Amino acid sequence: MFNVGSTLLDACVLGILRKGDTYGYKLTQQIKEILSISESTLYPVLRRLQREGMLETYDEAVMGRNRRYYRLTEKGKIQSVLYEQEWQQFSEMIEGLLSGKGGMKDE
Amino acid sequence: MSKQAYLHELKRKLHGLPEDEIENALAYVEEFYDEAANDEEAYQALGSPAKFAAQIKAEFTIKQTSIFSYHANPNADIRKESKSAFKNIWIILLGILSLPVSLPLACVIIALIFVLLVLCAIPFIIVIAVLVAMIGSIAFMIGLLFEAGLWTLTNVLLLIAGVLICTSIFLLGIGILFWIGSKFFPWLIRKLGDFFHQLKGEKNYE
Numbered sequence: 128m129f130n131v132g133s134t135l136l137d138a139c140v141l142g143i144l145r146k147g148d149t150y151g152y153k154l155t156q157q158i159k160e161i162l163s164i165s166e167s168t169l170y171p172v173l174r175r176l177q178r179e180g181m182l183e184t185y186d187e188a189v190m191g192r193n194r195r196y197y198r199l200t201e202k203g204k205i206q207s208v209l210y211e212q213e214w215q216q217f218s219e220m221i222e223g224l225l226s227g228k229g230g231m232k233d234e
Numbered sequence: 235m236s237k238q239a240y241l242h243e244l245k246r247k248l249h250g251l252p253e254d255e256i257e258n259a260l261a262y263v264e265e266f267y268d269e270a271a272n273d274e275e276a277y278q279a280l281g282s283p284a285k286f287a288a289q290i291k292a293e294f295t296i297k298q299t300s301i302f303s304y305h306a307n308p309n310a311d312i313r314k315e316s317k318s319a320f321k322n323i324w325i326i327l328l329g330i331l332s333l334p335v336s337l338p339l340a341c342v343i344i345a346l347i348f349v350l351l352v353l354c355a356i357p358f359i360i361v362i363a364v365l366v367a368m369i370g371s372i373a374f375m376i377g378l379l380f381e382a383g384l385w386t387l388t389n390v391l392l393l394i395a396g397v398l399i400c401t402s403i404f405l406l407g408i409g410i411l412f413w414i415g416s417k418f419f420p421w422l423i424r425k426l427g428d429f430f431h432q433l434k435g436e437k438n439y440e
Contacts, residue, residue, distance in 0.1 A: 151262050152269035155279075166279050167286040170262050171293035174255075186261075192268045195261050 131162055136172055138210035141181060141199065145207055150187075150194040173197065181206055235277045237267040247287035251294060259290055292329050326430050350422065357411050364407070368400055 131139075136158075143149065143157055155169055176182050181203035184195050199207065235243075241260055248256045263280060270276035280286055327347065375393055379385055 150269075151265050155266075165281055166266065167281045167289045170259065170286070171289050173262075174258060174290070175293055193261070193265060194269075195265055 131164070133172070134210075135214075136162075136164070136169075137176060137181075138207070138214060140172060140176060141203055141207035141210060144182060144197055144199045145204070148196045148198045150196045152194075154197060176203070236273055237264065237276070240267070240277065240280070240283055243283035244287055247283055248290065251291070255290070255294065259286070326426055329430060347426070350426075354419070354422075357415065361408060361411065364404060368404060372397055372400070 139158060139162070140154070143154060149157070151170075151173065154173070155166055158164060158169060173182070177184060177197075179202075180200055182197050183200055184197055187194050187196055241263060244263060245256060245260060248259060263286070266280060267273065267276045270279065327344065372393075375396070379389060379393065
């Protein structure tokens with residue numbers, strides 16, 4: 128119902144990785160449980176976060192095939208905490224507006 | 235579509251991007267095929283290789299343009315910078331084509347870029363026209379001196395003085411043009427990059 132912008136998507140990816148390293152396929156599935164987003168959209172996001180130094184990858188062989196794991200860097204962790212704080216503020220304000228309790232007070 | 239066929243097609247579509255960029259995309263797709271229940275599921279999820287490649291190229295474009303604007307060195311060789319600027323225009327064009335904007339909008343943008351390019355070419359045309367006019371008139375003067383037999387010292391000195399003045403004004407003009415060009419062109423490219431960035435940034439994921 129609501130559109131998710133690229134910043135929120137970045138924040139979601141970083142948030143998932145705070146729980147621990149994951150490989151590409153699983154990470155995609157986790158995001159897709161909540162957001163309807165295609166793989167072809169998500170992959171460039173991962174790649175960009177990697178280039179920006181937010182995450183790094185390492186390969187691991189599992190049952191004869193390769194999995195590329197993503198891991199948060201120090202920079203990525205800091206950014207993720209920042210996103211979380213920003214989101215908290217933002218969502219509280221939106222919640223206030225939606226429930227009719229928030230916003231500016233009437234004079 | 236089988237894994238091998240997908241990888242092959244994607245590799246073909248990504249041709250021209252850096253090696254590690256291609257390698258990474260292929261690794262992602264390969265892993266996806268391996269983990270998915272079957273090829274059909276993987277293909278459904280990934281979408282066509284063309285679409286996948288387009289997304290990667292769009293993202294890569296932004297990286298390229300931002301590198302250009304952040305590292306634009308004012309002391310760099312103008313020629314070199316213009317060359318990479320031309321490359322940038324090309325990459326921006328490719329990026330716009332890969333964006334899922336409506337066709338009319340894409341046409342307008344491309345037409346706009348074309349007009350800008352033509353505008354950039356106008357100074358060169360003027361320079362060539364002036365040069366031709368100058369050489370033509372000098373030749374005409376010399377011809378006149380010969381024909382009319384006005385081969386006096388005063389006339390020859392006048393001719394030489396005229397040629398010298400013409401040439402120096404011409405060179406001065408070229409210098410000014412180059413100076414404006416070196417300031418204006420990188421600025422134009424930066425603006426184009428920003429504009430493209432905005433286009434891309436406003437796109438929302440459903």
